[in-house]
Amino acid sequence: MSMIAVGLILIGLFFLFVAAVGVVRLPDVYTRSHAVGLTDSLGAFFVLIGLGMYHGLSTNLIRIVVVLVLLYLLNPVITHATVRAALRAGLKPWVKERP
């Protein structure tokens, strides 16, 4: 196993961990959608690219890239649909209370 693949997978796990912290700690649907939609996609990108480099140049790399492209097409669509439904259902965005 090449060290580049290990490093990429560890970077991806770091971003996934940051996304999990954001999902727990952020106060609102609209702010949590950033953790789920953006940071999670970046972590999945690094983990899948690392696994593809672990396999080397073969058909498995092409399959993993297909899964990656599908993930990057579907994940923003789901997040956008959920947040738009929340906005149209009348959910107010979180604001910091003024003292």
Place this chain on the structure above:
Amino acid sequence: MIEQAFLLSILSALAALIGVYLYRVIRGPTVFDRVLGLNGISTKAILLLVVIGTVYNRVEMFVDLSTGYALLNLVAALAIAKYLEERGVVECQ
């Protein structure tokens, strides 16, 4: 041998992250929090399937499974979002 140990540690880390998202799915104040948490869980499940395929040297089968899982998640999430948008109810404690 050490490669297997590394991949198994990645598997356990992803499973722990799924547990963190499950907290948000159970405790979420609104329905939309739960839908977002399920979206994150499905992303982790796709990664988990690809890593399991790497462990067993059967990536070509597990990648197809993860593709089907992603498409199923898209259809389910869009249907739930459309339904909640039409219904217009925010609080679901």
